[in-house]
Amino acid sequence: MPAPLSFKKMIKFTNQKHHYKVSIWISKISLWFILLLCFVIGAVMALNRLKTPKTIVSPVPEEPKITITPTPTLFPEAEAEEKARKEGKILEGEATIYTDTIEGCLGCKPHYDENGKLYFIMANGERLDVKRRTVACGVGTSCKVFPLGTTVVVQNLENGMFTTAEVTDTGGFGKLYGRILDMTPAVANRINLKGKGQVRVWPIEGDGK
Known part of the structure; x- marks a missing residue:
């Protein structure tokens, strides 16, 4: 059986136990105080945020875009057609193709070079070259409006295609x-004319070669 504690030892043990309980309570109170302090600080900050007016930034309006529309311009051929229409210098009628062969240039006077090659001389004194865009005006019809040296626009009325050519011959x-x-075939190929067809012709300033 253990010996009973003395009175002094009992008092010492009691004091130690009391101090331990006091320390626990102090720790709890400190913890609650810290939590309460954090809560108060958070509440104050929240109130300050509510009181501070928000700055509303208005969006900067975009500058209006300026669209420059180019002034429509007519093709030179179209401008020439308008002018010719006012002056009464537009002709419509049948046209055919002529070439540098006997069959392709009926009524043309044949010539032969030193090698015996056939060629034809046009009304302007130059040799007929089927690779050039040239035309012969009709005596009694278009020659009155388009004399030699005139640059004309030739338009195929069947498909609307057109090209320029120089009047270098008569017929x-x-x-x-x-x-x-x-x-010449060079002109016919440009407007996709096969054999013969209906064309519109008007003068234009420039070189049709």
Whole structure:
């Protein structure tokens, strides 16, 4: 059986136990105080945020975009057509293709070079070159409006295609058949004319070669 504690030891043990309990309570109170302090600080900050007016930044309006619309311009051929229409210098009628062969240039006077090669001389004194965009006006029809040296626009009325050419020759087909033009294959290919067809012709300033 253990010996009973003395009175002094009992008092010492009691004091130690009391101090331990006091320390626990002090720790709890400190912890609650810290939590309460944090809560108060958070509440104060929240109130300050509510009281502080918010700055509303208005969006900067975009500068209006300026669209520059180019002034529509006519093609030179179209401008020339308007001018020719006012002056009454537009002709419409049948046109055919003529070439540097006997069959392709009926009524043309044949010439032969030193090698015996056939060629034809046009009304302007130059040799006929089917690779150039040239036309022959019809005597009695288009020659009155488009004399030698005139640059003209030739338009295929079937498909609307057009090109420029120079009047370098004349032909009696105007009086005989009422045609207004004979053209080289170079002109016919540009407007996709096969054999013969209806064309519109008007003068234009410039070089049709």
